[in-house]
Amino acid sequence: MEVKARAPGKIILAGEHAVVHGSTAVAASIGLYTYVSLQVSPSNENNDRLILQLKDTALEFSWPIGRIKEALSSLGGPFPSTPTSCSSESLNLMLAMIEEQNIPEAKTSLASGVSAFLWLYTSILGFKPATVVVTSDLPLGSGLGSSAALCVAFTATLLACTDTVNMDMKQEGWLVFGESELELLNKWAFEGEKIIHGKPSGIDNTVSTYGNMIKFKSGNLTRIKSSMPLKMLITNTKVGRNTKALVAGVSERTLRHSDAMSFVFNAVDSISKELASVIQTPTPDDLSITAKEEKLEELMEMNQGLLQCMGVSHASIETVLRTTLKYKLVSKLTGAGGGGCVLTLLPTLLSGTIVDKVIAELESCGFQCLIAGIGGNGAEICFSASS
Ligand SMILES: Nc1ncnc2c1ncn2[C@@H]1O[C@H](COP(=O)(O)OP(=O)(O)OP(=O)(O)O)[C@@H](O)[C@H]1O
Numbered sequence: 295m296e297v298k299a300r301a302p303g304k305i306i307l308a309g310e311h312a313v314v315h316g317s318t319a320v321a322a323s324i325g326l327y328t329y330v331s332l333q334v335s336p337s338n339e340n341n342d343r344l345i346l347q348l349k350d351t352a353l354e355f356s357w358p359i360g361r362i363k364e365a366l367s368s369l370g371g372p373f374p375s376t377p378t379s380c381s382s383e384s385l386n387l388m389l390a391m392i393e394e395q396n397i398p399e400a401k402t403s404l405a406s407g408v409s410a411f412l413w414l415y416t417s418i419l420g421f422k423p424a425t426v427v428v429t430s431d432l433p434l435g436s437g438l439g440s441s442a443a444l445c446v447a448f449t450a451t452l453l454a455c456t457d458t459v460n461m462d463m464k465q466e467g468w469l470v471f472g473e474s475e476l477e478l479l480n481k482w483a484f485e486g487e488k489i490i491h492g493k494p495s496g497i498d499n500t501v502s503t504y505g506n507m508i509k510f511k512s513g514n515l516t517r518i519k520s521s522m523p524l525k526m527l528i529t530n531t532k533v534g535r536n537t538k539a540l541v542a543g544v545s546e547r548t549l550r551h552s553d554a555m556s557f558v559f560n561a562v563d564s565i566s567k568e569l570a571s572v573i574q575t576p577t578p579d580d581l582s583i584t585a586k587e588e589k590l591e592e593l594m595e596m597n598q599g600l601l602q603c604m605g606v607s608h609a610s611i612e613t614v615l616r617t618t619l620k621y622k623l624v625s626k627l628t629g630a631g632g633g634g635c636v637l638t639l640l641p642t643l644l645s646g647t648i649v650d651k652v653i654a655e656l657e658s659c660g661f662q663c664l665i666a667g668i669g670g671n672g673a674e675i676c677f678s679a680s681s
């Protein structure tokens with residue numbers, strides 16, 4: 295039996311980084327997905343292997359299952375039955391098994407995602423031979439939650455192979471999880487994000503798990519329903535960066551300027567709460583949609599200024615801000631910043647001609663633009679007879 299899962303990427307409308315320090319943030323899923331397929335192999339004593347194929351990065355990893363069992367069991371068992379953080383000892387053992395596979399120098403940053411896979415796989419399924427294949431629509435390391443979508447999709451396939459997920463395997467198409475299954479899925483995916491992000495807030499895996507739009511603060515989510523059309527241009531500066539390093543950088547700045555940064559985080563908390571309120575307030579007519587869009591723009595502009603204070607903007611992001619401002623459009627970075635992706639709000643009454651001009655000018659800077667659907671479903675799985 296083959297199990298497939300898909301999990302969406304995300305945009306953060308307000309509150310990134312500050313959410314790690316207890317502020318409110320608002321995020322939404324987008325219509326770009328990471329897909330994972332899992333096929334457990336029949337046991338064959340001599341050739342039991344765990345194979346991981348990362349199609350987007352053209353990497354394949356293959357370990358004898360006994361090698362993994364020997365390495366990780368040396369730390370004592372039994373394996374965690376409830377969501378548990380990977381210890382530094384386990385992480386070091388997994389990194390050693392990954393290094394044996396000779397990842398090309400330029401791709402060593404992918405080791406964190408492979409470590410997350412090994413932790414989730416062995417914790418949830420134990421030491422079963424299988425082949426796991428990953429493909430994604432999401433750009434890696436760009437602020438659209440590719441790491442969270444990876445961890446959510448991994449976890450969804452793994453849980454689907456256990457008796458904690460109660461689904462009719464004969465049902466066709468993409469199936470959604472029940473509430474209790476989503477909660478367990480999200481907790482395990484968060485453990486995977488901790489390996490990749492270091493000190494994640496949990497907003498990325500939560501919005502990828504539950505989908506739609508959420509308000510998030512200190513681990514608690516509130517699902518919010520937008521009462522207005524939200525159309526965002528997403529510009530990928532294609533400047534690579536590492537979320538873990540950017541998150542650590544903000545924490546270090548907070549240690550150096552604790553008073554000032556606490557005011558920054560409090561301001562972001564207020565911005566996120568007001569933005570969520572604006573988005574949810576019923577809109578009686580077109581005029582009020584425009585008035586609400588102007589409020590959103592002002593809140594985005596204020597949040598971008600505070601992200602600059604946190605030290606996570608970048609010259610490429612400033613270029614997007616300046617370019618879109620020429621067309622009276624407002625933008626803010628989304629995700630960890632330091633490059634990556636930038637959101638630009640496209641007001642309802644904006645003409646398609648202007649949008650085309652903005653995209654052409656941004657792409658002439660070497661950036662990549664897309665308009666993705668906002669607020670679709672979260673994690674989903676489907677079962678197919680072994681191909
Ligand atoms: N499709 C994929 N294939 C292999 N590894 C992936 C894939 N998607 C994500 N990863 C892992 O996640 C890492 C990127 O995660 P990172 O948190 O830095 O960026 P992001 O999640 O795209 O951005 P943000 O966290 O700001 O939203 C990659 O280095 C890799 O380890």
Ligand SMILES: C[C@@](O)(CCO)CC(=O)[O-]
Pocket residue numbers: 306309310311312313314437439491493494495496497498537541628629630
């Ligand atoms: C930068 C950050 O706030 C969002 C990254 O998409 C990190 C986190 O919340 O885990």
Ligand SMILES: [Mg+2]
Pocket residue numbers: 439440441442491498537
């Ligand atoms: Mg990430």
